[in-house]
Amino acid sequence: MTNNLKQISKHPLFGYVILALGLIGLQLLFMFTDGIVTLTVSRAIAMSMIYTIAAMGLGILMGLAGLASLGTAAFVGLGAYIAANILISFHVPFFVVILAVTIVAIVIGSIIGFISLRVRGLHLLVITLAFATILNELFITPNNFTGGPSGITNVPFPELGMFLQLDRETVYFLILGVMFLLIMLTLNIINSPTGRAMLAMSSSESLAKAMGINVLKYRVLAFVISTIYAMIAGVLFVSSLTAASPASWNFMLSLNLLAAVILGGSAKPSGVIMGCFAIFTLDLVVLRNFAFFVQNPSASMVFSGALIIIIYAKFPGGLTKLVQEARHLIIKIVKGAKHGTSLE
Amino acid sequence: MASMIQILLNNLFLVGVMVLSTLGITLTFKTANVANFAQGILATVGAFVAAFFFMRMGVDPWISLVGGVVVCFIIGYTIDVLIMSFMSSSGAVGRVMVTLGLILIISAFIPIIFGMIPYNFPRFFAGNFTWEMMGSTFIITRNGLFTFVTSMSITAIIFIALYKTKWGLMVRATASNATVAAMLGINTKRMTALSWGISSACASLAAVFLGAQTTNVHADMMAVIATISLLALVMGGFTSFFGPVIGAIIIPTATAMLAMISGLWANVLLYTFVLLTILIKPMGIFGKKTMEKV
Amino acid sequence: MEPAWNDKHIISLRNIKMYFQGIKAVDDLSFDINEGEIFGLIGPNGAGKSTLFNCITRFYKPTEGKVYYKDGQGKVLDLDDYKAHDIAKTGIMRTFQNLELVLYVSVLENLLIGGHIYYNSGLFHQFLRTKKIKNEEAQNKARAEEILEKLNLIQYKGMFPAGLPYGVLKKIELARVLMTKPRLIILDEPAAGLNDAETEELAETIRQIRKEYNCTIFLVEHDMNLVMGVCDTVCAISFGKMLAIGTPEEVQNSPLVQEAYLGEKGDD
Numbered sequence: 001m002t003n004n005l006k007q008i009s010k011h012p013l014f015g016y017v018i019l020a021l022g023l024i025g026l027q028l029l030f031m032f033t034d035g036i037v038t039l040t041v042s043r044a045i046a047m048s049m050i051y052t053i054a055a056m057g058l059g060i061l062m063g064l065a066g067l068a069s070l071g072t073a074a075f076v077g078l079g080a081y082i083a084a085n086i087l088i089s090f091h092v093p094f095f096v097v098i099l100a101v102t103i104v105a106i107v108i109g110s111i112i113g114f115i116s117l118r119v120r121g122l123h124l125l126v127i128t129l130a131f132a133t134i135l136n137e138l139f140i141t142p143n144n145f146t147g148g149p150s151g152i153t154n155v156p157f158p159e160l161g162m163f164l165q166l167d168r169e170t171v172y173f174l175i176l177g178v179m180f181l182l183i184m185l186t187l188n189i190i191n192s193p194t195g196r197a198m199l200a201m202s203s204s205e206s207l208a209k210a211m212g213i214n215v216l217k218y219r220v221l222a223f224v225i226s227t228i229y230a231m232i233a234g235v236l237f238v239s240s241l242t243a244a245s246p247a248s249w250n251f252m253l254s255l256n257l258l259a260a261v262i263l264g265g266s267a268k269p270s271g272v273i274m275g276c277f278a279i280f281t282l283d284l285v286v287l288r289n290f291a292f293f294v295q296n297p298s299a300s301m302v303f304s305g306a307l308i309i310i311i312y313a314k315f316p317g318g319l320t321k322l323v324q325e326a327r328h329l330i331i332k333i334v335k336g337a338k339h340g341t342s343l344e
Numbered sequence: 345m346a347s348m349i350q351i352l353l354n355n356l357f358l359v360g361v362m363v364l365s366t367l368g369i370t371l372t373f374k375t376a377n378v379a380n381f382a383q384g385i386l387a388t389v390g391a392f393v394a395a396f397f398f399m400r401m402g403v404d405p406w407i408s409l410v411g412g413v414v415v416c417f418i419i420g421y422t423i424d425v426l427i428m429s430f431m432s433s434s435g436a437v438g439r440v441m442v443t444l445g446l447i448l449i450i451s452a453f454i455p456i457i458f459g460m461i462p463y464n465f466p467r468f469f470a471g472n473f474t475w476e477m478m479g480s481t482f483i484i485t486r487n488g489l490f491t492f493v494t495s496m497s498i499t500a501i502i503f504i505a506l507y508k509t510k511w512g513l514m515v516r517a518t519a520s521n522a523t524v525a526a527m528l529g530i531n532t533k534r535m536t537a538l539s540w541g542i543s544s545a546c547a548s549l550a551a552v553f554l555g556a557q558t559t560n561v562h563a564d565m566m567a568v569i570a571t572i573s574l575l576a577l578v579m580g581g582f583t584s585f586f587g588p589v590i591g592a593i594i595i596p597t598a599t600a601m602l603a604m605i606s607g608l609w610a611n612v613l614l615y616t617f618v619l620l621t622i623l624i625k626p627m628g629i630f631g632k633k634t635m636e637k638v
Numbered sequence: 639m640e641p642a643w644n645d646k647h648i649i650s651l652r653n654i655k656m657y658f659q660g661i662k663a664v665d666d667l668s669f670d671i672n673e674g675e676i677f678g679l680i681g682p683n684g685a686g687k688s689t690l691f692n693c694i695t696r697f698y699k700p701t702e703g704k705v706y707y708k709d710g711q712g713k714v715l716d717l718d719d720y721k722a723h724d725i726a727k728t729g730i731m732r733t734f735q736n737l738e739l740v741l742y743v744s745v746l747e748n749l750l751i752g753g754h755i756y757y758n759s760g761l762f763h764q765f766l767r768t769k770k771i772k773n774e775e776a777q778n779k780a781r782a783e784e785i786l787e788k789l790n791l792i793q794y795k796g797m798f799p800a801g802l803p804y805g806v807l808k809k810i811e812l813a814r815v816l817m818t819k820p821r822l823i824i825l826d827e828p829a830a831g832l833n834d835a836e837t838e839e840l841a842e843t844i845r846q847i848r849k850e851y852n853c854t855i856f857l858v859e860h861d862m863n864l865v866m867g868v869c870d871t872v873c874a875i876s877f878g879k880m881l882a883i884g885t886p887e888e889v890q891n892s893p894l895v896q897e898a899y900l901g902e903k904g905d906d
Binding site: 070115118119121122125137141142255259262299304307308309312313316 | 427436438440441444446447448449450571574577616618619622626
Binding site: 185188189191192193194196197199200203204206207208209210211212213214215221 | 695697722723724725726727731732734738739740741743747750751752753754755757759761764765766767771814818
């Protein structure tokens with residue numbers, strides 16, 4: 001029996017399942033009790049999960065493929081507008097929305113991927129920034145697709161299949177479900193030849209070429225994957241808030257997502273989740289209880305900014321490394337206690 | 345034709361602002377080897393400081409301008425001494441990431457220190473120049489002309505200093521190879537700190553000029569200009585000082601022209617055009633191609 | 639154009655020229671390598687050794703000249719038709735002077751990167767982790783372990799390359815090369831940075847690889863001891879031009895080679 005438990009706890013998804021159950025529990029507490037979990041907390045966790053999805057894509061791009069992008073937030077926005085338009089105009093199940101957005105993401109991701117083969121490093125950052133600026137211009141310029149500066153409101157909640165119409169509370173489970181599926185997908189990518197090819201490419205392009213790895217293919221693929229993740233996050237954003245406005249996907253969101261990935265310190269979903277929850281949930285749940293942060297909603301960005309600098313200057317590896325080192329220390333202490341020896 | 349010239353005249357002040365901002369970004373990039381993504385927000389601080397002096401303390405606009413620029417010089421210098429000098433081991437990407445972190449920190453502090461309501465700043469000169477030529481009337485604001493002339497003069501002075509003075513020689517030596525420059529006895533740490541200071545000062549001057557012309561100082565005022573400066577840096581090529589500045593003249597001029605044709609979509613068209621240019625000439629219009637060693 | 643082909647050869651370089659902005663890095667070099675031999679290319683720094691083999695592996699496109707190569711099916715290929723990332727599939731594999739290992743994944747995963755061309759599952763199978771990809775993964779892992787076992791590296795399987803001794807890293811790189819099932823291995827200055835004992839061990843490993851994996855080995859080297867010790871044929875070049883080719887003794891005794899290595903005759 002204990003052996004069985006041990007085996008289960010070693011399964012790579014074990015931690016994620018526990019997390020998912022915990023998050024389900026939180027929402028159930030919110031829905032069926034009076035005030036143990038507040039609306040703010042429920043909303044904050046839903047938003048953190050949405051940002052986690054976008055950040056996981058960025059994590060694949062940065063952590064696996066060694067590329068970088070400053071356009072994540074703009075792609076979240078694009079996904080949101082496409083979803084809003086589909087949800088308003090057509091009565092289609094949720095997966096059709098995802099499918100449509102994915103197709104657009106593949107096209108855009110491919111374009112940036114091809115561009116990325118011609119320009120490197122700093123050039124690429126500036127190019128992605130320019131790309132994001134173009135999209136932001138599209139968002140705020142008055143037109144029917146984005147609704148201009150005031151955005152789109154009154155988007156209906158999505159429906160799952162034929163009968164299941166979601167509402168303000170149940171859309172949380174949709175977000176959680178999509179996040180969980182994408183966690184599994186991310187793990188599969190990391191452990192696949194594709195993931196290793198991207199790693200090889202980020203380590204050295206000469207090495208990758210010599211090993212028969214087509215660098216163009218994997219650069220394009222990395223951008224396509226991260227764009228899909230970002231745009232799916234946008235779909236969920238609109239699904240849960242029922243509105244889309246251009247202020248939601250500014251450059252600061254891109255930077256915060258970047259900070260979350262850097263703070264997490266790894267392309268693995270565990271790292272990205274730690275980073276995102278540390279940056280977004282902490283801000284939305286904890287800091288908002290202080291009057292100072294209520295009056296100055298932007299103040300929490302100081303932490304994201306400072307964390308980026310500290311991690312690059314003093315602690316490469318971020319939270320992932322921190323947790324690993326803590327675990328080593330605990331194992332050492334436990335072993336030391338068992339053998340009755342002192343720590344020194 | 346006449347209306348086109350008028351549009352260029354209206355746009356002249358923006359060319360001045362862009363050139364100063366791009367000069368700043370190029371200077372830090374070349375000497376300190378950092379693409380300073382935070383320069384725009386840093387410059388905004390300068391504009392806020394100047395506006396604060398003017399509005400809250402009743403200081404004369406000219407002295408407020410000097411105040412804003414000096415504060416920005418100090419902030420830039422301090423950032424290099426306190427933060428960037430510890431980042432030498434983390435490579436170009438690490439340093440860029442630090443400037444991205446700085447954006448978050450500085451933009452968090454602006455509303456805390458200066459509040460969330462935009463500030464006003466007066467034009468340095470009121471009124472317009474008007475003249476008749478070839479049967480049409482042309483008009484330019486005195487302040488716009490002043491901005492353009494001052495910006496161009498400062499750029500010229502910095503260029504002359506770069507190429508004719510000992511300081512300029514040291515900057516260029518640091519830019520071409522910091523290690524060798526250090527071996528030759530140049531205090532490269534001081535050089536990079538100084539270039540952080542000077543480029544922040546240039547950028548804040550640009551921000552104050554922009555604030556004065558539009559009589560409005562707000563947190564996002566430099567966002568687009570900083571992005572365009574970075575694009576100008578890439579488009580002009582990393583190898584020269586002149587290229588980016590020429591890029592900074594071309595881009596706002598082209599936007600103004602495009603605005604005549606396509607109105608609302610001018611910016612989108614322009615960015616697309618710049619992207620295509622960079623794609624066709626990845627090393628920049630004035631850049632040199634280097635061979636990759638395997 | 640099919641060249642006059644001697645079936646003993648595995649690769650044949652014809653009149654290779656490589657100019658960089660007027661500098662003749664490789665100036666009209668031709669030679670053949672026999673199947674199954676250990677062939678050494680020596681020359682002083684800047685002789686054009688690296689340039690030459692970058693021409694073979696298609697990292698550079700030669701200014702002029704052709705490289706022909708006989709693949710596993712006995713078909714003669716003109717390497718002009720191949721891009722750098724297609725070369726691995728033909729059975730030519732190179733190593734790097736400055737050890738291109740991925741430092742922060744395990745040694746086993748580094749070997750799996752080497753096995754990249756032996757995965758046939760599409761993205762669909764990879765992303766959903768189907769039976770097909772699991773089987774391929776198991777096969778590649780088994781092969782990687784077998785190779786690690788043979789090269790006495792199995793104890794490093796789960797470790798990160800970061801922090802392992804340099805000599806071990808060199809052997810790991812060779813193990814990764816073997817993952818591609820190569821027919822022609824090009825080693826780029828493998829002895830650089832090794833001490834005498836490690837060089838001797840490396841020589842032993844190279845002989846072992848030739849014997850057990852039926853490979854032809856093309857050694858580009860600065861270190862004369864290693865070249866003279868293991869090579870069947872040696873070619874000496876200087877300033878992009880051929881000085882001598884033949885057995886190690888013949889090349890060693892060639893006056894031209896002595897001149898290039900030791901300076902003008904009569905100086906000493």
